Amino acid sequence: ISLGLMSREGQDLILAGAILSITLNPLVFAGIEKLQKLVFARWPRLEHSYGMARHDHLCRELSVIGAQREERNRQHHLEIEQLTETFPLFAAVDENAQEELLLLFRPRSASPGDRVIRTGDRGDSMYFISSGAVEVKLEDDEVPLGAGSFFGEMALLTGARRTADVVAVDFCQLLVLERRDFNLFMSRHPQLRAAVSSMAQERREMNVMRQRRDQSLDAG
Numbered sequence: 001i002s003l004g005l006m007s008r009e010g011q012d013l014i015l016a017g018a019i020l021s022i023t024l025n026p027l028v029f030a031g032i033e034k035l036q037k038l039v040f041a042r043w044p045r046l047e048h049s050y051g052m053a054r055h056d057h058l059c060r061e062l063s064v065i066g067a068q069r070e071e072r073n074r075q076h077h078l079e080i081e082q083l084t085e086t087f088p089l090f091a092a093v094d095e096n097a098q099e100e101l102l103l104l105f106r107p108r109s110a111s112p113g114d115r116v117i118r119t120g121d122r123g124d125s126m127y128f129i130s131s132g133a134v135e136v137k138l139e140d141d142e143v144p145l146g147a148g149s150f151f152g153e154m155a156l157l158t159g160a161r162r163t164a165d166v167v168a169v170d171f172c173q174l175l176v177l178e179r180r181d182f183n184l185f186m187s188r189h190p191q192l193r194a195a196v197s198s199m200a201q202e203r204r205e206m207n208v209m210r211q212r213r214d215q216s217l218d219a220g
């Protein structure tokens with residue numbers, strides 16, 4: 001119509017249809033209401049069965065919605081259960097915090113050979129291994145990490161650069177916690193921060209010991 005492609009008759013027809021519909025619609029609706037009242041007054045049993053049918057329909061819809069909600073809750077509990085089963089570390093925080101973690105984690109997959117972390121890079125996230133395995137490539141050594149382990153915590157805790165390459169050696173499902181979320185979450189859950197820090201400290205000491213051992217082997 002706005003492009004002027006329609007003939008005059010066509011435009012008139014559309015206009016007439018619109019006017020007719022605007023005029024008739026309220027009348028039809030008012031009429032139907034009256035008709036319904038008349039019918040129900042004449043045959044009251046009809047009103048009962050009409051109301052009951054609607055009531056039954058609503059009840060059925062409600063029970064479907066209820067079942068869907070229950071299923072969602074069940075799935076959610078399963079996710080939380082799986083989280084604490086795979087990462088016993090998270091059993092140290094309450095269920096609200098575990099739920100928050102589920103929201104903060106970004107899923108990421110890696111294939112064998114993928115370098116997830118590169119030595120010397122800035123640390124922007126920490127990784128939790130849901131399934132699969134990676135290897136931490138130390139100077140003369142490799143440390144395997146499997147499902148339930150985490151890595152990438154050192155750079156986040158110290159603000160220093162990445163201390164080693166981490167390479168996937170299997171198909172991995174990882175949960176990624178970004179630096180900002182890590183800082184926020186750990187500041188609110190100091191017991192978790194302490195657990196992660198103590199693991200980082202153990203690893204650092206282990207690396208120093210390995211380095212010393214390698215140096216003494218070289219010297220010998």
Ligand code: CMP
Nearest residue numbers: 136143151152153154155162163164203
């Ligand atoms: P980050 O330095 O951020 O990046 C490399 C990661 O490798 C490091 O954090 C640790 O998570 C991990 N890593 C370093 N040394 C070891 C080790 N001895 N055992 C297990 N993981 C380690």
